[in-house]
Amino acid sequence: GAVVSQHPSWVICKSGTSVKIECRSLDFQATTMFWYRQFPKQSLMLMATSNEGSKATYEQGVEKDKFLINHASLTLSTLTVTSAHPEDSSFYICSAISTGVAGYNEQFFGPGTRLTVL
Amino acid sequence: AQSVTQPDIHITVSEGASLELRCNYSYGATPYLFWYVQSPGQGLQLLLKYFSGDTLVQGIKGFEAEFKRSQSSFNLRKPSVHWSDAAEYFCAVVKYGNKLVFGAGTILRVKS
Numbered sequence: 001g002a003v004v005s006q007h008p009s010w011v012i013c014k015s016g017t018s019v020k021i022e023c024r025s026l027d028f029q030a031t032t033m034f035w036y037r038q039f040p041k042q043s044l045m046l047m048a049t050s051n052e053g054s055k056a057t058y059e060q061g062v063e064k065d066k067f068l069i070n071h072a073s074l075t076l077s078t079l080t081v082t083s084a085h086p087e088d089s090s091f092y093i094c095s096a097i098s099t100g101v102a103g104y105n106e107q108f109f110g111p112g113t114r115l116t117v118l
Numbered sequence: 119a120q121s122v123t124q125p126d127i128h129i130t131v132s133e134g135a136s137l138e139l140r141c142n143y144s145y146g147a148t149p150y151l152f153w154y155v156q157s158p159g160q161g162l163q164l165l166l167k168y169f170s171g172d173t174l175v176q177g178i179k180g181f182e183a184e185f186k187r188s189q190s191s192f193n194l195r196k197p198s199v200h201w202s203d204a205a206e207y208f209c210a211v212v213k214y215g216n217k218l219v220f221g222a223g224t225i226l227r228v229k230s
Contacts, residue, residue, distance in 0.1 A: 004161065032216065041127075043208065043220040044162075093161070097216055105216050109154075109161035 003027055004096050006110035013084055014118055021079045021113045023094030029074035030096035034107065035067070038091040050077050084117040091115075120145045120213050124221035131199050132229050139194040139224050141183075141209030150212035151192040153183055156223075157205045165207075168192060179203070204228045 003026040013019050023033055032051050036044040048064075050056040050071035058064045066088075068080040077096075081088050091114050095107040121144040131137050143149055150169050154162040166177025173185040183194045192209060209221040 009159075034217070041223075043222045044218075046217060046219075049217065095162075106164065106167075107216065107218065109163075111159060111161045 002106075002108040004030075004094065004108045004110040006092075006094055006113050008113060009111060010114045010116075012116045012118060015085050016083055018080055018082045019084055019115060021081070021092055021094075021115070023077045023079070023096065023110050025075045025096045025098075025108070028096075028098045028108075030077070030098055031074065032097050032105075033071055033077040034095045034097075035069060035077075035079050036093040036095070038093060038112070040091075044093060047079075081115065084115070086117045089115055089117045120149070120211050120219050122209050122211050122219055122221035124207075124209055124224050126224045127222070128225045128227065130227040130229060133201050134198050137194075137196045137199045137203070137226070139207050139209075139226070141192045141194065141221060142190050143192060143209070143211050144190065145211055148187075149192075151183075151185060152210040152212075152218070153177065153181070153192075153194045154208045154210060154220075155179075155205045156208065162208065165194070199226075199228055201228045201230060 005024045007022045035047045038044045047062045048056045048058045050069045052071050056069035071077040093112040095109045097105040123142045152167045153165040165181045166175045168175045168185045206223045206225050208223045210218045213219045
């Protein structure tokens with residue numbers, strides 16, 4: 001159980017276009033999803049936290065107008081990279097948790113999406 | 119602020135040899151600590167976690183980690199490495215709420 005999928009796994013786009021990445025929890029309801037960005041040879045950096053039915057909370061330094069996050073249902077969150085530029089090329093990873101248990105809730109990670117902007 | 123340091127970017131061990139990956143954290147209170155493994159094309163998989171109690175934690179795939187408060191460390195160990203263990207390993211600490219702060223990662227190479 002606790003499987004998280006991402007689609008697409010790999011996308012190439014032209015500079016100036018927008019790209020949408022989907023994150024789905026396949027076998028549980030995810031009240032909260034997290035979006036991370038991972039540069040080559042570097043760690044995962046948290047970009048934003050999305051809660052179902054409410055606006056996402058962005059980490060300091062992350063442009064909310066550049067990275068639009070929608071968490072419209074308990075099984076789907078989307079990250080849209082708007083007007084993408086080559087510097088947005090990166091590996092984007094989502095994770096999901098199912099709250100309801102007091103204390104820390106384990107994050108389940110998707111396989112990631114490789115974005116290349118030409 | 120919470121932070122995690124993994125001093126070794128790359129480690130190479132021979133198959134069958136023992137392994138220790140280092141992790142140091144910075145956190146004021148008792149930390150919630152994790153080790154994840156990332157293989158190409160796959161999501162991060164949780165190996166083990168420490169919240170409280172016994173400082174030696176057993177995980178999946180034969181891994182264990184020891185929490186040492188005096189050294190602010192949470193090193194990952196395996197007595198005998200298999201070629202399939204080659205991957206990137208991340209140490210992480212809970213920041214607040216359910217947010218995680220990750221270390222830079224250690225790439226493990228296994229030579230036959």
